Amino acid sequence: MSTPAATALDVALIVARAIESLGLPYFLGGSLASSLHGEPRATNDIDVVVQATPAEVSSLAGALGPEFSADTDGLVDACRRRGSCNVFYLPLFTKIDVFFAGSAPFDVEELRRRRRVRVRSDGAEMFVKTPEDSVLRKLWWYRRGGEVSSRQWRDVVEILRVSGPIIDSPYLAHWAPVLRVEDLLERAVGEAVAAEPP
Secondary structure (H helix, E strand, C coil), rough: CCCCCHHHHHHHHHHHHHHHCCCEEEEEEEHHHHHHCCCCCCCHHHHHHEEHHHHHCCHHHHCCCCCECCCHHHHHHHHHHEEEEEEEECCCCCCEEECCCCCHHHHHHHHCCEEEEEEECCCEEEECCCCCHHHHHHHHHHHHHCCCCHHHHHHHHHHHHHHHHCHHHHHHHHHHCCCCCHHHHHHHHHHHHHHHHC
């Protein structure tokens, strides 16, 4: 009998292993990914992006196992419309938002650039979106949400501050105008620089 997961990261790793068992491309996104790239903070938010066909995703509920509540029909429908579907890890009642990768140029690039990252001291690894793509996607969501989420904004600033030395600035400069967030990126970079100790 497996030991129940204790943290959101543990749950994310179980989900990652299930997706990998089906041979599907995926990456961890959202607040958990930004905590890995920026300021670590407690979060129960798990966002996973998967590239799959409806036929491929029909096996995901079974791959996750009995500790998860996953609606196969809901997953297949979300896959068809390139939307999202909720899955729940029952021991902790943790919600996992499973997003299905779109076909827009940024969606394709975001998936292509994912990296396999060691996320725990025991050597456990999973695919995680890059810090640049976390910044761009969070700015895009921030704008779509009316620019009111202080948590989204703080995540962006902290990623830029913590991961600044390895950030691919030309990549950000290319995609920010495409996503219409170049003004937000400029402001966030300014706040990240101002937050650095003298």
